Amino acid sequence: xIETNNLQKMAxxxxxxxxxxxxxxxxxxxxxxxxxxxxxxxxxxxxxKLNPEAPKxxxxxxxxxxxxxxxxxLYSLLYxxxxxxISLEDIKNFRQFGSKTAGHPEYGHLEGIDMTTGPLGQGxxxxxxxxxxxxxxxxxxxxxLCNHYTYVxxxxxxxxxxxxxxxxxxxxxxxxxxxxxxxxxxxxTIDGTVDKASSTNxxxxxxxxGWNTISINGHNYQEIRQAIEKAQKSDKxxxxxxxxxIGYGAPNKGGTSKCHGSPLGEEETALMRQKLNWSYGPFEVxxxxxxxxxxxxxxxxxxxxxxxxxxxxxxxxxHNFIADKLxxxxxxxxxxxxxxxxxxxxxxxxxxxxxxxxxxxxPHIPEIVGGSADLAASNLTFVxxxxxxxxxxxxxxxxxxGIREHAMGAIMNGMAxxxxxxxxxxxxxxxxxxxxxxxxxxxxxxxxxxxxxTHDSIGVGEDGPTHQxxxxxxxxxxxxxxxxxxxCDVVETAEAWEIALTEEHRxxxxxxxxxxxxxxxxxxxxxxxxxxxxxxxxxxxxxxxTIIATGSEVSIAVEAQKKLREEHIDVxxxxxxxxxxxxxxxxxYQMEILGTKPVISIEAAxxxxxxxxxxRTIGIDTFGASGPANELYEHYGLTASNLAxxxxxxxxxx
Numbered sequence: 041x042i043e044t045n046n047l048q049k050m051a052x053x054x055x056x057x058x059x060x061x062x063x064x065x066x067x068x069x070x071x072x073x074x075x076x077x078x079x080x081x082x083x084x085x086x087x088x089k090l091n092p093e094a095p096k097x098x099x100x101x102x103x104x105x106x107x108x109x110x111x112x113x114l115y116s117l118l119y120x121x122x123x124x125x126i127s128l129e130d131i132k133n134f135r136q137f138g139s140k141t142a143g144h145p146e147y148g149h150l151e152g153i154d155m156t157t158g159p160l161g162q163g164x165x166x167x168x169x170x171x172x173x174x175x176x177x178x179x180x181x182x183x184x185l186c187n188h189y190t191y192v193x194x195x196x197x198x199x200x201x202x203x204x205x206x207x208x209x210x211x212x213x214x215x216x217x218x219x220x221x222x223x224x225x226x227x228x229t230i231d232g233t234v235d236k237a238s239s240t241n242x243x244x245x246x247x248x249x250g251w252n253t254i255s256i257n258g259h260n261y262q263e264i265r266q267a268i269e270k271a272q273k274s275d276k277x278x279x280x281x282x283x284x285x286i287g288y289g290a291p292n293k294g295g296t297s298k299c300h301g302s303p304l305g306e307e308e309t310a311l312m313r314q315k316l317n318w319s320y321g322p323f324e325v326x327x328x329x330x331x332x333x334x335x336x337x338x339x340x341x342x343x344x345x346x347x348x349x350x351x352x353x354x355x356x357x358x359h360n361f362i363a364d365k366l367x368x369x370x371x372x373x374x375x376x377x378x379x380x381x382x383x384x385x386x387x388x389x390x391x392x393x394x395x396x397x398x399x400x401x402x403p404h405i406p407e408i409v410g411g412s413a414d415l416a417a418s419n420l421t422f423v424x425x426x427x428x429x430x431x432x433x434x435x436x437x438x439x440x441x442g443i444r445e446h447a448m449g450a451i452m453n454g455m456a457x458x459x460x461x462x463x464x465x466x467x468x469x470x471x472x473x474x475x476x477x478x479x480x481x482x483x484x485x486x487x488x489x490x491x492x493x494t495h496d497s498i499g500v501g502e503d504g505p506t507h508q509x510x511x512x513x514x515x516x517x518x519x520x521x522x523x524x525x526x527x528c529d530v531v532e533t534a535e536a537w538e539i540a541l542t543e544e545h546r547x548x549x550x551x552x553x554x555x556x557x558x559x560x561x562x563x564x565x566x567x568x569x570x571x572x573x574x575x576x577x578x579x580x581x582x583x584x585x586t587i588i589a590t591g592s593e594v595s596i597a598v599e600a601q602k603k604l605r606e607e608h609i610d611v612x613x614x615x616x617x618x619x620x621x622x623x624x625x626x627x628x629y630q631m632e633i634l635g636t637k638p639v640i641s642i643e644a645a646x647x648x649x650x651x652x653x654x655x656r657t658i659g660i661d662t663f664g665a666s667g668p669a670n671e672l673y674e675h676y677g678l679t680a681s682n683l684a685x686x687x688x689x690x691x692x693x694x
Contacts, residue, residue, distance in 0.1 A: 106163025169454020572622025
């Protein structure tokens with residue numbers, strides 16, 4: 041246990057690194073790091089289990105700075121505890137272009153950053169996924185290989201965002217007792233005091249959701265210690281309400297919103313140095329404080345050495361599992377499925393095709409964890425071989441998320457980031473809007489998360505426009521580093537699953553139909569979806585035009601092709617299950633597929649974006665309507681007859 045005067049100096053080292061970096065960049069949020077420096081110091085100096093020399097140690101404690109605007113708190117901690125990839129020069133370059141110390145913590149920039157945070161509520165919600173993954177892997181491999189805590193620092197904003205309600209509710213329901221959240225209870229937001237916008241009793245709220253709650257003075261080291269030790273022994277997740285002063289130490293701006301998102305400035309910083317008796321210059325780290333900080337993680341070296349020994353004894357299977365490596369031959373049954381579908385000419389909805397794929401996948405990938413936002417019966421995400429996780433038995437691979445799409449997206453991120461889990465989750469495509477912030481973070485972080493999004497078009501029919509996605513395909517195609525698949529049959533669905541599972545550094549969307557679709561592929565020897573687009577039905581002679589289609593409209597395009605042949609018009613049909621992958625191909629390949637003749641596209645969605653490939657587009661640029669799917673397709677012109685007429689117009693042959 042470190043003496044109080046030493047803890048104070050260590051905490052003040054964080055404070056002045058923070059204000060100096062923010063002053064230098066003339067941008068940042070000093071308030072939270074100054075207020076939570078005492079809590080962070082006790083946690084990192086005396087309790088958290090890390091090894092800066094092995095930053096990706098699987099059994100380390102996870103730390104999520106949900107209040108990501110206070111990033112200088114984390115950067116200071118990483119530098120002071122001795123992570124090799126951050127230097128004092130990096131601290132000085134805070135928020136500068138190309139710097140590792142970005143405005144908000146970014147996963148992959150520094151080894152000690154466990155996730156990208158900044159959008160409030162995402163951190164605490166993803167931490168639920170990390171804590172859930174820890175319990176599930178602990179149930180599989182035991183305490184010696186996986187037994188650690190997930191710590192979170194969250195602010196009022198994180199607790200106000202609706203996503204925290206969903207995720208915290210599930211954490212309480214599943215009794216994720218290794219999850220410990222420090223709430224920076226400083227009563228200040230950007231616009232003023234919290235009571236101007238909220239009168240929620242957060243302790244009562246979390247108690248109602250099944251959490252253990254503790255209230256402390258966030259500047260009292262003994263109270264901080266006692267709270268952590270009590271939380272570690274709890275059989276529930278714990279919220280520690282840390283009553284703090286935002287901007288602690290700043291004599292004029294401390295305790296006010298003035299220090300929330302603006303630099304203190306030279307004058308206020310000079311006064312703060314006087315108040316806290318800090319005689320060191322800007323970016324000057326006292327040698328005794330740095331020495332104490334660098335020694336803090338020595339206490340974990342024995343645990344690390346023991347873990348390495350036990351992990352070595354566990355063998356290759358365990359190491360492959362925690363590295364999320366797909367087992368050899370994992371897709372053999374999937375290959376057989378494709379061949380059988382071609383032989384049987386299987387006609388099913390692609391959501392059903394996805395279920396068939398999952399039956400072939402789940403038994404062969406131990407890391408896979410499924411789930412649905414209370415729509416498994418419609419998404420067809422629950423298959424034989426899945427077992428639902430409960431608070432009494434974490435040895436499962438399916439999560440009952442309930443009607444919590446927001447939380448599902450974030451929790452899947454947390455599980456993927458933790459390692460040992462390859463998550464997929466289902467809902468209706470139109471409700472992916474609820475998950476979009478989490479999906480964007482998955483793309484930004486470059487992690488493998490798979491979204492099974494069914495009921496992908498007006499083919500939903502009678503449920504009407506509230507359930508019919510129109511703009512969603514275009515919007516996700518506009519999002520960087522995410523693959524959007526819209527397969528046309530069983531073979532393309534299986535190919536999409538193969539790609540999604542092997543893509544280690546970006547998430548994937550499978551947009552799947554409700555209505556049955558014919559089998560169009562004649563061969564499955566090569567994964568043609570991997571190219572993004574390919575000629576699924578070539579012209580018989582010289583190509584006069586090209587029809588591009590996706591999903592349920594590919595069969596319409598093939599039917600239109602037949603009608604046009606009757607009128608001696610020869611066109612090629614291109615299936616484009618993944619626009620992003622097609623755009624990654626060589627220009628030569630793209631030109632080979634699109635050809636040099638006029639191109640027309642058809643998709644039961646917004647036409648936005650299709651002008652990159654087609655001179656004429658058929659789609660839907662209004663909201664849908666309620667009615668039988670076939671009548672809606674007729675109404676919106678998504679028929680073979682109308683497509684054939686549009687091709688003739690394009691060729692001026694009508």
